[in-house]
Amino acid sequence: MTADGASPIRLLYIDDDPALGRLVGRTLGRHGYHVVPVESGDLGLARLTSERFDAIALDHFMPDREGLDVLAEIQALESPPPVIYVTGANEGRIAVSALKAGAADYVIKDVGGVFLDLLRTAVEQAIEAVRLRQLKEAAEAEMRDARARAEMLLREVNHRVANSLQLVASLVAMQQRGVDDPAARAALAETQGRIAAIAQIHKRLYTSKDVSAVEMDSYMHGLVAELEAAMSASGRAHRLTLLADPVRIPTDQAVSVGVVVAELVTNAYKYAYPDGTGEIRVSLTRGDDALVLAVEDDGVGIRGGEGARSGSGLGMRVVRAMLDTLKSAATIDPAHRGTRVVMRMPLPDEHEVSEAVAAQA
Numbered sequence: 001m002t003a004d005g006a007s008p009i010r011l012l013y014i015d016d017d018p019a020l021g022r023l024v025g026r027t028l029g030r031h032g033y034h035v036v037p038v039e040s041g042d043l044g045l046a047r048l049t050s051e052r053f054d055a056i057a058l059d060h061f062m063p064d065r066e067g068l069d070v071l072a073e074i075q076a077l078e079s080p081p082p083v084i085y086v087t088g089a090n091e092g093r094i095a096v097s098a099l100k101a102g103a104a105d106y107v108i109k110d111v112g113g114v115f116l117d118l119l120r121t122a123v124e125q126a127i128e129a130v131r132l133r134q135l136k137e138a139a140e141a142e143m144r145d146a147r148a149r150a151e152m153l154l155r156e157v158n159h160r161v162a163n164s165l166q167l168v169a170s171l172v173a174m175q176q177r178g179v180d181d182p183a184a185r186a187a188l189a190e191t192q193g194r195i196a197a198i199a200q201i202h203k204r205l206y207t208s209k210d211v212s213a214v215e216m217d218s219y220m221h222g223l224v225a226e227l228e229a230a231m232s233a234s235g236r237a238h239r240l241t242l243l244a245d246p247v248r249i250p251t252d253q254a255v256s257v258g259v260v261v262a263e264l265v266t267n268a269y270k271y272a273y274p275d276g277t278g279e280i281r282v283s284l285t286r287g288d289d290a291l292v293l294a295v296e297d298d299g300v301g302i303r304g305g306e307g308a309r310s311g312s313g314l315g316m317r318v319v320r321a322m323l324d325t326l327k328s329a330a331t332i333d334p335a336h337r338g339t340r341v342v343m344r345m346p347l348p349d350e351h352e353v354s355e356a357v358a359a360q361a
Helices: 018-029 041-050 067-075 092-100 114-177 182-206 216-233 251-271 314-325 350-360
Strands: 009-014 033-038 055-059 083-087 105-108 213-215 239-244 248-250 279-286 290-297 329-332 339-346
Touching: 009 018, 009 041, 009 114, 018 033, 018 114, 033 041, 041 055, 041 067, 055 067, 055 114, 067 083, 067 092, 083 092, 083 114, 092 105, 105 114, 114 182, 114 216, 182 216, 182 251, 213 216, 213 251, 216 239, 216 251, 216 279, 248 251, 251 279, 251 290, 251 314, 251 339, 314 329
Parallel strands: 009 033, 009 055, 055 083, 083 105, 239 279
Antiparallel strands: 213 248, 279 290, 290 339, 329 339
């Protein structure tokens, strides 16, 4: 132990000059080092396999083989200690070769005694660099473990929420089947659609590797299937089709998009085809700088439908609220023969999605 109670620094000094090895041992020993001098690379490698060292000082010029050859074998060991390369020649190419081969630092022998001070400084800096790197790696591993635990818990929460919402949707469906009033049945169907929009988000999150962003194509397919089932149960047998590009957006935006789709589809189911059945089409396409959502039908159009289609009902108020959160707006295509509602929202780039993921991790 050193005077301050710390363990001595164990230095393996590989040099074919035994006198210099003893000098290094005596000098560094006064500073709390335990120096083990050996006179060849093979002897040094043998000591490394049986003993623990905090650092190695390795001479370049040795009679059995060059230090660079020994350095390569040291670097091939599992978790080798840092190597300070020692040379008596002031040649930059040797230092560069040693650093490229994995040496932590290099020092040049001299006759004035500066070499020993430089060696001590290089060894301590190399050991400190290893310590800091190990602390960094341990902190990163702890962060990865913590993130994995948090994601596991978040998936479990999403799973439970999705199951609970599914139960609520089932109860609404049961109530809908027991109601004779068409207006009440329609209101319950709308409620079921809103529940489905949110439940599908949680379902996608707990089955996804990424709990902070949503793959919109798979989400939209699940949502549209649930909306079609809910609307069919309310007595309207319209055909619902979907075209969705693969795109990832942050979860909070996906919720708003899903609610908008649910409201617009429900509105079309109620008012587009008052005298029969028809097709309702949903598309979510990725443009150069925007995500474009469109819900359209070939029915009677805004003027021929009920008042709620022009924005007077609860559904359209919900849509406007969701559009505000998305910093977007909906427009009606006047050239379409039925009703075509189009929404454009800024498309987040991968950097923005990554930032949202990091913020929620």
